[in-house]
Amino acid sequence: xxxxxxxxxxxxxxxxxxxxxxxxxxxxxxxxxxxxxxxxxxxxxxxxxxxxxxxxxxxxxxxxxxxxxxxxxxxxxxxxxxxxxxxxxxxxxxxxxxxxxxxxxxxxxxxxxxxxxxxxxxxxxxxxxxxxxxxxxxxxxxxxxxxxxxxxxxxxxxxxxxxxxxxxxxxxxxxxxxxxxxxxxxxxxxxxxxxxxxxxxxxxxxxxxxxxxxxxxxxxxxxxxxxxxxxxxxxxxxxxxxxxxxxxxxxxxxxxxxxxxxxxxxxxxxxxxxxxxxxxxxxxxxxxxxxxxxxxxxxxxxxxxxxxxxxxxxxxxxxxxxxxxxxxxxxxxxxxxxxxxxxxxxxxxxxxxxxxxxxx
Numbered sequence: 367x368x369x370x371x372x373x374x375x376x377x378x379x380x381x382x383x384x385x386x387x388x389x390x391x392x393x394x395x396x397x398x399x400x401x402x403x404x405x406x407x408x409x410x411x412x413x414x415x416x417x418x419x420x421x422x423x424x425x426x427x428x429x430x431x432x433x434x435x436x437x438x439x440x441x442x443x444x445x446x447x448x449x450x451x452x453x454x455x456x457x458x459x460x461x462x463x464x465x466x467x468x469x470x471x472x473x474x475x476x477x478x479x480x481x482x483x484x485x486x487x488x489x490x491x492x493x494x495x496x497x498x499x500x501x502x503x504x505x506x507x508x509x510x511x512x513x514x515x516x517x518x519x520x521x522x523x524x525x526x527x528x529x530x531x532x533x534x535x536x537x538x539x540x541x542x543x544x545x546x547x548x549x550x551x552x553x554x555x556x557x558x559x560x561x562x563x564x565x566x567x568x569x570x571x572x573x574x575x576x577x578x579x580x581x582x583x584x585x586x587x588x589x590x591x592x593x594x595x596x597x598x599x600x601x602x603x604x605x606x607x608x609x610x611x612x613x614x615x616x617x618x619x620x621x622x623x624x625x626x627x628x629x630x631x632x633x634x635x636x637x638x639x640x641x642x643x644x645x646x647x648x649x650x651x652x653x654x655x656x657x658x659x660x661x662x663x664x665x666x667x668x669x670x671x672x673x674x675x676x677x678x679x680x681x682x683x684x685x686x687x688x689x690x691x692x693x694x695x696x697x698x699x700x701x702x703x704x705x706x707x708x709x710x711x712x713x714x715x716x717x718x719x720x721x722x723x724x725x726x
Contacts, residue, residue, distance in 0.1 A: 636652050
């Protein structure tokens with residue numbers, strides 16, 4: 367009996383060892399049908415921010431195996447890059463953090479001789495203060511920051527500007543985004559200032575003005591705004607254009623408004639981190655995504671505006687005709703990019719925003 371048990375133990379041990387060897391080989395080799403080893407390509411992106419079918423198509427076309435991880439904030443992405451544990455080859459930072467990543471030597475400069483398809487990119491989204499000459503980044507998606515309105519509860523004609531949100535008729539009606547740059551920036555623009563103001567006096571005025579919005583605020587939230595607006599639980603909500611598109615797809619009573627007294631235009635961007643060990647794969651993926659047909663497919667899946675001009679011809683006409691998601695020139699002229707701000711100014715933004723929340 368003891369020998370039988372010993373034999374079974376040995377057999378189990380051998381089987382486990384064989385499984386371990388097989389698992390190790392499968393994980394380390396990851397070969398194609400032709401026996402060519404697949405190189406890993408580590409991509410770090412926002413959650414649900416790419417059509418999964420495009421990743422599959424890229425892997426089938428190339429000899430790369432995509433290891434795809436997600437983050438939920440620029441700060442979380444920055445922290446992972448600083449840790450250096452995973453050799454990410456491609457990341458997708460928002461424009462407001464690109465300069466900071468560059469200043470910390472966390473990004474590699476782009477080699478344009480290895481890029482294909484940049485001619486498709488919208489010129490007005492290139493060469494901005496956060497990355498002059500796009501030396502470190504290229505736009506992946508862009509959008510605006512505005513106001514979602516439930517037309518069953520509020521006449522959208524009564525809201526044209528940020529300043530309209532202060533109307534007494536909107537008491538306990540507004541879902542405010544829990545973000546100091548967005549929400550204090552909204553108050554700055556409503557008072558006629560830049561959302562990138564570094565003037566302490568202007569920031570104090572905006573902070574005081576924001577406190578006056580308190581009676582109209584139902585809640586200060588982040589991701590919860592989307593489901594509440596989708597279910598008709600609030601008349602008005604602040605949000606990004608892509609989030610609004612997702613809400614509208616489920617609730618056609620919602621409309622999205624880009625305020626006439628100013629708004630933010632932003633980009634999320636391709637960038638190659640200094641941790642990259644597979645630059646060739648990173649450039650291959652960027653080039654793949656810059657193809658108009660792939661950019662259009664990705665835009666339809668994600669719901670944000672593509673910076674790829676050639677891709678627009680492949681999108682549904684109803685998408686192109688929607689001024690909320692493709693604002694006319696006169697609105698675009700009023701939009702500001704989020705600029706990189708010094709630490710002391712960010713601290714002031716935080717303090718003013720915290721004062722607003724404490725006043726609720």
